[in-house]
Structures are given as C-alpha cells and as structure tokens.
Amino acid sequence: MRVLVSWLRDFVAVTASPEELAERLGLRGFEVASVEPAPDGVRPPWAQMAAGLDGVIDFEVTANRPDCLSVLGFAREVSTLYNLPLRLVTPVTAARVPNVEVSLPVVAVTIEDAERCPRYAAAMTAVTATTSPRWMVARLEAAGVRAISPFVDITNYVLMELGHPMHAFDFAKLSGGRIRVRRATPGETMTTLDGVKRELDTEMLVIADADRAQAVAGVMGGGSSEVSAATRVVVFESAYFQPASVRRTSKRLQLKTEASSRFERGVDIHAPVVALERALELTELIGAGRRGAVVDRYPSPRSPRTIVLRGARIGLILGLTIPDADVERILGSLGLALTRRADGWNVEVPAFRVDLLREIDLIEEVGRHHGFERLEPTFPPMSMAAAPADPRISRDRAIRTTLAAAGLTEAVTFGFIQSATARRFLRADDATQLVTIANPLTALFDVLRPSIVPGLLDVLAHNRRHGRRDVAIFEIGARFTIAHGERRAVGLAWTGAASTEHWSGSGREVDFFDVKGAIERLCDMLRVPVHWTPTAAPYLTAGESAAIMAGDSVIGIAGLMVPKIVDEHGAPKQDDVFVAELDLEALEAARASGVARETMGGADETVRPLPRFPFVVRDLSIVVSEALSADTIRGTIQTAAEGAPAPLASIAFFDRYKGKGVAEDCVSLSVRLTFQSAERTLTDVDVQQSFDRVRAALVQTHGAVQR
Amino acid sequence: MSLPDQAAVQTQIASFETELTHARTARDAQAVRDRYLGRKNSVVASWMQLISSAALEDKKALGQRANELKQSIEARWAAYQASADQHARPSGAIDVTLPGRAPTLGRRHPLTLVRDRMEGIFTRMGFAIVEGPEIEDEWHCFDALNMPAEHPARDMQDTLYLATPVLGESRRADDKRTMLRTHTSSIQVRYMQAHQPPVRIVAPGRVYRRDDLDLTHTPMFTQMEGLAVGDGISLADLKGTLTAFAREMFSPSALVRFRPSFFPYTEPSAEVDISCWQCEGAGCAMCKRTGWIEIGGCGMVHPAVFEAVGYDAERYTGFAFGIGIERVAILRHQVQDIRLFFENDLRFLEQFPY
Numbered sequence A: 001m002r003v004l005v006s007w008l009r010d011f012v013a014v015t016a017s018p019e020e021l022a023e024r025l026g027l028r029g030f031e032v033a034s035v036e037p038a039p040d041g042v043r044p045p046w047a048q049m050a051a052g053l054d055g056v057i058d059f060e061v062t063a064n065r066p067d068c069l070s071v072l073g074f075a076r077e078v079s080t081l082y083n084l085p086l087r088l089v090t091p092v093t094a095a096r097v098p099n100v101e102v103s104l105p106v107v108a109v110t111i112e113d114a115e116r117c118p119r120y121a122a123a124m125t126a127v128t129a130t131t132s133p134r135w136m137v138a139r140l141e142a143a144g145v146r147a148i149s150p151f152v153d154i155t156n157y158v159l160m161e162l163g164h165p166m167h168a169f170d171f172a173k174l175s176g177g178r179i180r181v182r183r184a185t186p187g188e189t190m191t192t193l194d195g196v197k198r199e200l201d202t203e204m205l206v207i208a209d210a211d212r213a214q215a216v217a218g219v220m221g222g223g224s225s226e227v228s229a230a231t232r233v234v235v236f237e238s239a240y241f242q243p244a245s246v247r248r249t250s251k252r253l254q255l256k257t258e259a260s261s262r263f264e265r266g267v268d269i270h271a272p273v274v275a276l277e278r279a280l281e282l283t284e285l286i287g288a289g290r291r292g293a294v295v296d297r298y299p300s301p302r303s304p305r306t307i308v309l310r311g312a313r314i315g316l317i318l319g320l321t322i323p324d325a326d327v328e329r330i331l332g333s334l335g336l337a338l339t340r341r342a343d344g345w346n347v348e349v350p351a352f353r354v355d356l357l358r359e360i361d362l363i364e365e366v367g368r369h370h371g372f373e374r375l376e377p378t379f380p381p382m383s384m385a386a387a388p389a390d391p392r393i394s395r396d397r398a399i400r401t402t403l404a405a406a407g408l409t410e411a412v413t414f415g416f417i418q419s420a421t422a423r424r425f426l427r428a429d430d431a432t433q434l435v436t437i438a439n440p441l442t443a444l445f446d447v448l449r450p451s452i453v454p455g456l457l458d459v460l461a462h463n464r465r466h467g468r469r470d471v472a473i474f475e476i477g478a479r480f481t482i483a484h485g486e487r488r489a490v491g492l493a494w495t496g497a498a499s500t501e502h503w504s505g506s507g508r509e510v511d512f513f514d515v516k517g518a519i520e521r522l523c524d525m526l527r528v529p530v531h532w533t534p535t536a537a538p539y540l541t542a543g544e545s546a547a548i549m550a551g552d553s554v555i556g557i558a559g560l561m562v563p564k565i566v567d568e569h570g571a572p573k574q575d576d577v578f579v580a581e582l583d584l585e586a587l588e589a590a591r592a593s594g595v596a597r598e599t600m601g602g603a604d605e606t607v608r609p610l611p612r613f614p615f616v617v618r619d620l621s622i623v624v625s626e627a628l629s630a631d632t633i634r635g636t637i638q639t640a641a642e643g644a645p646a647p648l649a650s651i652a653f654f655d656r657y658k659g660k661g662v663a664e665d666c667v668s669l670s671v672r673l674t675f676q677s678a679e680r681t682l683t684d685v686d687v688q689q690s691f692d693r694v695r696a697a698l699v700q701t702h703g704a705v706q707r
Numbered sequence B: 001m002s003l004p005d006q007a008a009v010q011t012q013i014a015s016f017e018t019e020l021t022h023a024r025t026a027r028d029a030q031a032v033r034d035r036y037l038g039r040k041n042s043v044v045a046s047w048m049q050l051i052s053s054a055a056l057e058d059k060k061a062l063g064q065r066a067n068e069l070k071q072s073i074e075a076r077w078a079a080y081q082a083s084a085d086q087h088a089r090p091s092g093a094i095d096v097t098l099p100g101r102a103p104t105l106g107r108r109h110p111l112t113l114v115r116d117r118m119e120g121i122f123t124r125m126g127f128a129i130v131e132g133p134e135i136e137d138e139w140h141c142f143d144a145l146n147m148p149a150e151h152p153a154r155d156m157q158d159t160l161y162l163a164t165p166v167l168g169e170s171r172r173a174d175d176k177r178t179m180l181r182t183h184t185s186s187i188q189v190r191y192m193q194a195h196q197p198p199v200r201i202v203a204p205g206r207v208y209r210r211d212d213l214d215l216t217h218t219p220m221f222t223q224m225e226g227l228a229v230g231d232g233i234s235l236a237d238l239k240g241t242l243t244a245f246a247r248e249m250f251s252p253s254a255l256v257r258f259r260p261s262f263f264p265y266t267e268p269s270a271e272v273d274i275s276c277w278q279c280e281g282a283g284c285a286m287c288k289r290t291g292w293i294e295i296g297g298c299g300m301v302h303p304a305v306f307e308a309v310g311y312d313a314e315r316y317t318g319f320a321f322g323i324g325i326e327r328v329a330i331l332r333h334q335v336q337d338i339r340l341f342f343e344n345d346l347r348f349l350e351q352f353p354y
C-alpha cells in the first residue's frame, strides 16, 4: 500500500517526516518497502505543505489488516501512534442532505442472494465533465493507480482513501434500468473489463441487469456496461459481498483485483454508504457531475461485535504492566468503544476491524501500540525437567560422526527429484510406487525421492565436473514410496581413492569392501549385526551388489553403480561409483526385534567379564572352490566346532589367494581360529581335537584341500 | 703471522657457527669444537700462544681479544649442546617435515553444524528436541494452526501437494498425508496432542515451499521452531529466551527487537530482529544500514491452537518461534548464496570443521 503523506494529512495533522513515519510505523506492524519523494501536483489547494515533508511510503500490509489498504486506515494508526485526533470523512445526515438532481432516474436494486450480498447501495449521477483535476490524477498515480476517466478515477480515489471498492456502470446500458444481485445461471458467460470472456458457475454472484450479468460481484465489471465518453448517467455501486464467496469466485476465475483482494479479506459493512457519499462529494467537488438519489439495500443490519477484555489478562500475556488509561487511549484511538466493567472492559469493535475477533486480538493491539520495545526480557520458569530428546537425534548424530570419521562428507539434497531419474531407483522400476507432487514448480522436482542415492549421484557429478577426482559423500534424510510411506534412510556414494593420497604411495582405488566396511562400522556402532547376500537391482552392476540383511529382513543395499546411470547423472561413465543405502527404520525394527547382539545394546548393555584363561590361535590354509562363499565356510566351521573340547572364540579370514599353485576355479583361503574357554586353560590336546574337527568338516563338506 | 685484530674475532666466531651448523653428527660437532677450543692446535690455543710472543704494547689488547673469542665460542658451544637433541640428525633420520598420513576425515554439513549448535543452546534452556514427518496432512499443518480451509492465510504458504495421499507412519487407513509440510509447526501440533503442559520443545527439520531457486530462496530449507506452554508464560519470556539464544549464537551483547507482524497461529505475533553484531547497531552492509538483522518470526500461541489440540486455553499460555537454520548459517558464515548449501560442492563443505 503506497501512502502519500499529504493525503494522510487530510485525516490527521501529523508533522513528522516521511522517514520518521516509516520507521515508527515499521515498529507498529507495517513493514516498509520504500520511501520516495512525492511527485509533483499531488497536493490539492487545501493540502498545502512544504514539498520536502511530503513523500510516498510503500508499506507491506499483513493479511489480517484489510482496513489498512487505505489512507484512512493508516491515518488511524498514525493518530494512535502520535496521540493526535482523527478527522473522519463526515457522514451525511438527514439534516444536511444536499441538493439532489430530481430529474435523474433511479435504478431499481434487488438483492436475490442476501447471504452472498448482505448490503448493496447505489447512487445516480448526471455526468457534466470528462476530465479529472490534476491533483486527483497525481494522487492516484502516487498510490500506484493509473487515471482513466473522472468516474473511474473517483471510484479508485475512494478505494485508496477509504479502502472500499466501488464500481461505476453506464446507466443507459443497464437493461430495464435494473440491478439484480443474483447468482449466475447455468452456462452463463460474461466478458469482463479486461476483454476476457468468463464462464461463470452457479455459485458465483453477479450484478445483472434485467437480461444478463454486467459484473462479477466484487471482482470485476463487464465491458458492455463500462462508463465511456458517451455516458450521460452513471450508477455508482458500493456494496458488501461475502468474503468467502468473492474468494472462491476470484480463485475459480483466476482473477485477482484490487476489489477482490479487499472483499475476500473483509471490508467494513458500514462503508458502502460512507463511500458512496464520499464519491458523490468528490463528483461535485471536481465538477464531474450532479448527484441523484441514493439507494441502500441492507435487509438484515448486523450488530457490532462486543468482546470482554480483562485487565489482568493483558499483563499475563505480555508480561508487562500497562496502565488502564493507556489501554483506553490506545483502543479508543483505534476506533474501539470501551465501557468499564469490574475486571476490565466491554469493548465494541468497529466493523472495519475484521481481524479483532477475541480477547487475545485486543491484547495484541494494546501491546503493539504500547510498544514491544518496552518488554523487559525475562525467562520462563521451569516447573519440571526437560523431556528427553527424540531418540533419532542422538542416533543420527552418531551416524554422521561415524561416517565422517570413515572419510565421507555430509551432503544435503532436495527431497524431490525428477520422475525419470527416480524410476531407476525403484526395485522393479514400478513407477506407481512414486509419490508424485500434484503442483510441482518444475519437472525437475516432480516426485519425492524413493532413494537418497540419485541426489548423491548429482552431487558426485557436480564435484567431478569441478575437478574433484575423489568424492565420498553421504546423506541422512527421508525417502518416500506409496507402499512404505516416509522412511528415514542414510545413503552414501564413493568414487576415486579409498583414502587420501600420501607421498609414501599407499593409495588404492575404492572398491566394494571399502563401502561394506563403512556400513559394517556403522551397523556395529548401532549394535545391529548384519550379513550380506548377493542381490540384483536395476541400478547396480550384476555380481557386485549385495543386500544388507539383519536377521531375515533386508535393511539396505550396496554395490557398484551401472555406468550408464552414472553417465546420465553427468559423471564420467568410466568412474567406478559405489553406493549404499540403509533403511534406518528397518534397522531400528531389527534392533527392537532382538537381532541386536545379546550382550550389547538394547535392553542389555551389561559388560562381559574379561577372560580369565589364555586363548590359543591356530591358522588353517585350505584350497576350496572359488564359488564357495566366506559365509558358508564360516558356517561350516562354526557347526563343526560346536561341542568340541576347545570352544571356538573367533574366526578371521586373513588371506585369500588365487593364481600360481592354485587350480583355475579354486582359491586358497587362510583362516585364523582362536580357541578360548571361560572355565579353564585349554590343553594342546583339546585344541588339536577341535582343530581336526573343523578341518575334517571342511574336507568332507566342501572338498577342501589343506595346504 | 700478523696479529689477529678485532675483525678476526668476529670472523672466527662466524666460521665456528657455520661449521657447527654443517656438522651432521655429534662426532662432527665435537671435532669442530676441538678445532676452536681444544688444548692444543686449536684457534683459541694458538691465539693464547701469540700473547706470550707479542710485543709488550700489544699484549693487553691481544689478551682481551683471545678471551673474548674463547668466551664467545664456549657460550655458543654450550647453547649448541643444550639443543643438541633437536639438531642431531642420526644417519637414516626421517624428514619430519613431510606431510603426515592423516586418517581421511569427512565433514558434517554446515546446516548440521549450525543445527547442532542451536539444539545445544535450546537444550540447555530446558527445551527437548523433537522431530516429525515431512509429509503431512492439512489438519496438522493448517487447520490446527488456526488456518481453516478457505482461510486467506493459506495463500501465504505456497504449498506442495501430493498427487495421491500416502499413509502416515501410523499406517492407519485414516492417517493420510497429502502435502509436504510448509513449517515444522506441524511437529508441535503432534507433540501437544500427545503431551500435556508444561511443554518446552524445539522442532528442527526440512520444510518445503513452492518457491523458485535464487540467491535467497530454495524450495526446501530447514527450520527450527520452538514452543513453550505452561502457567503464566508471557511475551517477555519469549524475548528473554530469544535474547539468550542470540547472545550465545551471535554476540554476547546482542539485543532482541520485536516488530509486530501477523501469523495465524500466534497472537500477538512479531518478527524477530537482532542488533547487528558487526557494527553494534551503527549500520553496515550486513544489516543493510538499519542496525538490525531479522532472524525469524515469533509470538504467543493463539488460543485457537490450544483449543485444537485440547489444551485449556484459559489456564495455559505459551510462546512459539521459528528460525531458519540457513538464515543463521548465512549470517554466521557470511554465505552469499543460499544455493551453496544444497549444491554440496566439496570446496565449500570442506571449509567447515569435522
């Protein structure tokens, strides 16, 4: 809302500079976008002041204050701020009804939908001139409105001054000399002032003549009854339309106007007649015409809203004591009527303050004009200990530090991605699983990500394009599918070196086992034992991808990206990019279901006693089929050692060799077996017996050959 | 042989030092020392000998020079020995100035670092940290927050809607999520539904708006919203809480200013400004010459919100605030472009500590 200071002074005799007004109103809830010097010619004869004191302040008006979409609204704020009287536009009383041009016809007004239009007033005017004075044109332009013709200018002037939208019809174009406020008929159309033919629906309110719609009520007038140079008699419309109805119509027609934005927030139900009188006064002032009769249809007058304001409640909410006299001055100045009661006041709210609905709204008004700057900072007393934090907070912090300690840097990417990309990361390329955004701003963000990985690949590609050879990144965040809803996951992507390059030359490129190691460290930290099984996924290279399992449930996936997809994300396709993703909710479920190590985590965090008896280590080297998995061999060893005299404490694979001396499809494996008993010192005989059992089982089950 | 003059003293000291510097081993150094200070055939010894054979008029001056040389070299030798440990370089010694083999460390994202710091501050003020879902229903995001359907305030939020509803984490058929949350206030609503006052929580998380990407806007950003509900909590308490936050996060002398504003879920509502810590309020580029920097919005919880979650709006009062985590990170680290947080360029991310 652009407010011209000299216009403001028509209502309140403030002498402050535009800059000061801007700053002080800025602290009363009206953010200032700009302060500009006033253009020439904006001061009519009665508004003389030094040009330097005039100016245009552009305020941002919050949605709850439609009354301040007007000079008058700001005048009221200024009068409260500076404790100055407000000069209202004098309401016309019966005693001073001016001369009326009796020869003018009178429009016949009928309201056929009083719910959508509780009040409709109209006034007749005989046209006598066709130009507006320079000050009116200049004031409108200062307010950001282009001058058009006297009668349109007058409605716009009243709009800016009082905040009440009006419309002007050419009376001759209203068939039957009638105005019917009715709903549109099925299939009815109308061409609005902007030249667009509008298809109306039966929920929309229109202003019609005897034959057809001439305006969309509260939104925009029609072209066929527009005031023109040939117009002899003008009908001013000044009405109150139901906010919800205007809002709906404006939304349906995708047509937002100065009028609709005010009506939909709520205008003053008393304003129609005041605005009409002001328009007639201006008409005669600028010599544009002579006034005729005024028609006012207001079938069920509304009574004003009364709110109880308790003095004690003001102090309780604000934490500040405000003297009663100040409360009365502030609210009185804002146009509210206060009457004393034992615990405070009965407050009658004027109809233009549509935002003041309950006691708290009045407390805000008192606090706002008393000044929030007077609040002394205090601290809320604690009456009980703080609640524990969401357990995910500490878990996610631990995940971040663990992965960062493993050399991966945290990324944050958007929760939405492109559907074409997203499809590739679904298990079966089942696009119906994607959570689609109904109103995406761009096709690049049209679905919620079903996986963290695609976003990470974009980040990886960005860094590769900027000369980064080695990229290791992770992200924790939500991912979404129709079947599983929102789930939190951690994803990682890794390409280039496995560790920082060093002059001693120990560099190595990242491989599957680096990623596996990082995930294992993470799961170990979270105390969920996992195992890995080969799996297939459309985005992972066959033979180098695995499902991460906790017990029988899949909690994640890891592997080498398909080069084509790496290429599509904009990274070189010859890059080996390893990715992994863990579903943190599946992981939590696994932990809760008791898959977690018996001796650690979950309910049982009891420490094991340190062993009292020494351990014995035996190494075993065998040649087995290459197809045999380490997990299978481990299983065979564990089964064989069960019940053996020397208990097996751990199994470690410490060497794997293929090549000279080992048959083509075979592999030489070295396994370190550690035996230890909690009850006694093991003898050589015990250990040998256990060792032999293991060896025999490997020979028997897998045809292993000892080296 | 001409008699050594004063310049010769300095020359000898200098050459002693040079030789000592070049000594590779302790043995080399001892040999240097012996050449200058040894009983026989050393520089000092030969000067001493010269005294006896010098003319009477030269004896005194020569004696002084010889003594000066002796003392200077002895002092330097003592100093050398004192630091011999550092100077010694045994054969096969390593070059300790070569780069170390550091374990590779990644970094946490700056938004995480700022969020952790904010969580720490509010935790110490007795706030619990609470998280919640990113996909929401309109009741938790709007209706419960005094924004019923058709309320003009819903236009203020450019909401992203889902094409088809998705089941919430309860997996109940009636728990259907239809939109991406536009603020983390929805977490506060969920928390109040599940807990009776007193309440003191902060709710951090990602939020989504139908916004274009530019220098200051992204369609996704992170927020931290706070809520305190109890007996007699006031707007002054909110000012105190935010002042404590500002003083720890930005400057020990920070002041907080409330500018009245409008949010449907708070009444009174205010924008929160912090006095500029760079210019102490005098006006600079960072604060756009105003002396104040806006960091968020706040207010007293609207009674309609308490009514929606079943709290006694007459008995309890409370405050709420919302702070953009990117906004805090931008101010703390002088980041010029918000998009840097989501581009994830390692050259940017690696400027932040582990």
Ligand SMILES: [Zn+2]
Pocket: B276, B277, B278, B279, B280, B281, B282, B283, B284, B285, B286, B287, B288, B289, B291, B292
């Ligand atoms: Zn500054």
